[in-house]
Amino acid sequence: MVDTIQLRKIMKEQGYRDDDLADAIGLTSSEFARRMSESVFGTDEIEKMIEILKIEHPESIFFK
Structure with a gap:
């Protein structure tokens, strides 16, 4: 599962x-x-x- 709220937040921060x-x-x-x-x-x-979004702690968004 993916935390899409957090993913969208990161996407928005990075444009x-x-x-x-x-x-x-x-x-x-x-x-x-x-x-x-x-x-x-x-x-x-x-x-x-x-890689693209340079996510430092992917476990907080992915693998829920």
Whole structure:
């Protein structure tokens, strides 16, 4: 599970919109929106988000 509230907070702080991050991790905007609503992403996508957003404590957002 993904803490989408915290993920959105980090995205906003770093100036990423949904479309931007979706493109950066290789998803369409609609697929990204679906995964956010379900709070579920694949391991590869999570790893990319951690790297792109420079998340220092990923366990606080992912793997809940």
